[in-house]
Each structure stands twice: as C-alpha cells, then as structure tokens.
C-alpha cells in the first residue's frame with residue numbers, strides 16, 4: 001500500500017473506533033496534517049451522531065466546516081473525550097514528535113484537555129528512538145535568536161523555518177541532532193527557555209492509543 005493509502009486506512013479506522021462513543025453531546029478533538037485530514041473526511045460521514053469538534057488549527061477548522069461539522073472554541077467546551085491526531089514520529093511508549101505542520105502548540109493544548117489521545121499514523125512514523133525528525137519549537141518572534149543560542153547550549157542545531165507564521169503568530173525553529181533519550185526532561189528544559197511558546201515533544205502527555213497503518217492492516221497499539 002502507498003503511504004497515502006495507509007493514511008486513509010488509519011483515518012477510516014479512527015472514525016470506526018469512535019463510532020460506539022459518539023453521542024448527541026460528544027465533542028471530538030481534531031488534529032492537523034494529511035493523516036488528520038483523512039480522519040476528518042471519514043468523520044464527516046457520521047456528523048449527525050455527535051455535537052461538534054474542537055480543532056487544533058485554522059486549516060483543520062476550515063476543512064471541518066466545509067464538511068458541515070460544527071467547530072467550537074475550546075473555551076466554550078467543558079471536556080473532550082477523544083483527540084485524534086497524527087505524528088511525525090512515535091515510539092513504543094507512544095511519546096511523539098509533532099509540529100511538522102506547525103500546529104504543535106494548539107495540538108498540545110487540545111491533547112491536554114482530552115481524556116484519550118488516539119494517534120493515527122502510517123508505519124513509517126513508528127521508531128525505536130525519537131529524534132531523526134527535527135524537533136519543532138515554536139517561539140515568540142523577537143526571542144528567536146535567543147532561543148536558538150540556548151538550544152545550541154543543549155546540544156541541538158536549530159534551523160529557522162523561514163516564512164512560516166503559526167496560527168498563534170509564532171515562528172518555528174526545527175532542531176536537529178538532539179539526543180532524545182530522556183524525553184520528559186528535554187521537553188521541560190526546552191519549555192523553560194524564555195521566549196519558547198512550546199516544543200513538539202509529546203512525552204509528558206503521550207498518546208493513549210496508536211492506530212498504526214501497516215501493509216498487514218491497521219494495528220491498535222498501547223504504550224509498552
């Protein structure tokens with residue numbers, strides 16, 4: 001199967017996974033990226049079964065609205081049972097690197113509210129050790145150079161993602177060559193640098209379930 005077919009398969013599987021849990025008042029958290037888009041398209045077939053969604057980006061909100069699915073402000077919502085989103089890398093503890101699509105901060109916020117985080121990914125995203133994919137760090141624009149210097153002190157090689165402005169008005173540094181053997185410690189260290197909005201390590205809040213698209217079908221994995 002192609003990578004696109006695997007993404008569609010996990011998008012469809014996530015919608016099927018949610019079906020028994022969708023009720024009149026259910027709010028679904030929806031992530032960002034090409035895999036999340038496949039999920040949005042699959043979820044649209046069941047839009048009459050639930051109340052609406054909270055989206056982790058303007059792009060996903062627009063796609064949801066084009067399907068006629070309501071999108072709520074997170075502040076108007078009491079709770080979210082399920083958050084469905086992709087990842088750039090995920091390990092066997094279901095810790096992730098996210099933010100390839102620059103939506104990491106809102107993704108982390110929606111994930112923090114959600115009771116269950118279901119990651120949807122094709123088999124290329126599952127790794128033994130996080131860090132081949134450069135770690136995105138969202139920064140306040142005026143602090144970009146300061147944050148970059150501090151990241152160099154931590155051993156990383158930050159590269160400015162030129163031209164990208166996030167939905168929050170932030171900028172992105174993609175950090176290469178970081179050793180990510182203590183992911184929670186690194187996630188906290190990066191967030192403590194003044195000027196960092198957040199970073200794309202999801203170790204303090206890993207996924208609860210991984211729906212992994214493989215050539216043998218969609219596998220359901222939990223943290224090991």
Ligand SMILES: O=C(CO)[C@H](O)[C@H](O)COP(=O)(O)O
Nearest residue numbers: 033034035086099100101103
């Ligand atoms: O973190 C993200 C966006 O900020 C995405 O989940 C991640 O980049 C994966 O994207 P795709 O499904 O297109 O491979």
